[in-house]
Amino acid sequence: MKQMGCEHENRVLRAMRSGQWTAELRRHASGCADCSEAMRVAMALQAEARRSEMQCHPPHPDWILERSRQLAREAAVRRMSRLLKAMRILAAIYAMAAGVWLVHGFAALSYREIASSLHGPSSHFALLGAIVTAAFVSAGLWPILREDSKRHGFGSGR
Amino acid sequence: MDEAGMIAGWAAPGYQTATAGEEGFRQLYEATSRPLWGYLYHASGRADVADDLLQETYCRFLARRAPAMDGAQVKSYLFRIATNLLHDRFHSRDEKAGQEPGECGVERDEDARLDVQAAMRQLKPRERELLWLAYVEGMSHTEIAAATGLSALSIRMLLYRARRKAAQILRPPETRA
Numbered sequence: 001m002k003q004m005g006c007e008h009e010n011r012v013l014r015a016m017r018s019g020q021w022t023a024e025l026r027r028h029a030s031g032c033a034d035c036s037e038a039m040r041v042a043m044a045l046q047a048e049a050r051r052s053e054m055q056c057h058p059p060h061p062d063w064i065l066e067r068s069r070q071l072a073r074e075a076a077v078r079r080m081s082r083l084l085k086a087m088r089i090l091a092a093i094y095a096m097a098a099g100v101w102l103v104h105g106f107a108a109l110s111y112r113e114i115a116s117s118l119h120g121p122s123s124h125f126a127l128l129g130a131i132v133t134a135a136f137v138s139a140g141l142w143p144i145l146r147e148d149s150k151r152h153g154f155g156s157g158r
Numbered sequence: 159m160d161e162a163g164m165i166a167g168w169a170a171p172g173y174q175t176a177t178a179g180e181e182g183f184r185q186l187y188e189a190t191s192r193p194l195w196g197y198l199y200h201a202s203g204r205a206d207v208a209d210d211l212l213q214e215t216y217c218r219f220l221a222r223r224a225p226a227m228d229g230a231q232v233k234s235y236l237f238r239i240a241t242n243l244l245h246d247r248f249h250s251r252d253e254k255a256g257q258e259p260g261e262c263g264v265e266r267d268e269d270a271r272l273d274v275q276a277a278m279r280q281l282k283p284r285e286r287e288l289l290w291l292a293y294v295e296g297m298s299h300t301e302i303a304a305a306t307g308l309s310a311l312s313i314r315m316l317l318y319r320a321r322r323k324a325a326q327i328l329r330p331p332e333t334r335a
Binding site: 045 | 180205212220277278289292293294
């Protein structure tokens with residue numbers, strides 16, 4: 001397999017950057033075609049780097065910090081929006097399922113069966129639980145639906 | 159304070175508080191923004207792209223910076239972000255890097271500059287990146303591997319080929335084979 005470059009190339013380049021040459025390394029660099037070529041390319045690129053640095057006018061670091069904060073805020077808002085959207089979908093599914101259950105469940109029962117089932121402490125707890133749940137769901141849905149109706153201009157005539 | 163000191167200052171544990179972090183960032187930025195811009199400019203061939211990606215690199219750095227990095231790792235990490243952004247840009251916009259060099263206020267009155275710029279244009283983006291990191295930034299093969307996402311073993315071969323190609327292009331016309 002053909003050897004790729006000279007094994008001393010990295011040492012030569014380091015010495016070139018630091019200026020710390022040993023006599024042996026300098027002798028080697030002047031006689032080695034690979035190292036000479038690497039030095040020539042490195043010198044050309046480093047000269048170009050120095051020239052182009054004068055063209056560089058980076059923005060103030062405070063501007064970068066402010067932009068970074070703004071991007072972080074936007075990312076947080078996006079995350080929260082996704083969460084709210086998921087909660088909204090879940091709430092809607094729950095409300096629909098509860099509605100369907102109420103309509104079908106109570107329609108299948110006759111009044112007498114309902115009345116007979118509503119006695120004793122267990123039925124009171126069940127009713128209380130259902131009322132509290134409905135109240136919480138309504139309280140959660142109300143501001144969301146109100147915000148939606150405002151955003152979409154429902155009822156505003158626009 | 160020298161470049162290594164500034165970067166190490168940023169990487170020190172004190173950066174965790176907001177004020178210390180901002181001051182550390184300012185020092186890091188002073189130490190690294192120009193070399194990073196030079197890398198982005200020569201790898202992309204366009205000053206406007208370098209300006210955009212420089213800002214994006216630091217914003218991503220601030221958003222994602224992993225804790226407990228030393229100075230060399232911070233620098234490598236910055237170049238890694240910049241390299242990824244360059245690749246994203248090339249892929250998403252199907253840009254041919256370096257097709258329009260010199261359009262953004264680049265002076266054209268220096269022969270040497272033109273020679274190097276012309277040579278860079280003839281190289282592939284990956285070759286430009288490797289040459290710049292190795293010969294301008296003085297990174298080791300391991301550091302270049304960390305910055306580019308390539309394996310350290312392939313760096314040696316790719317860098318050798320890129321250097322041969324660049325040397326051939328930079329050679330004066332009368333000495334070319």
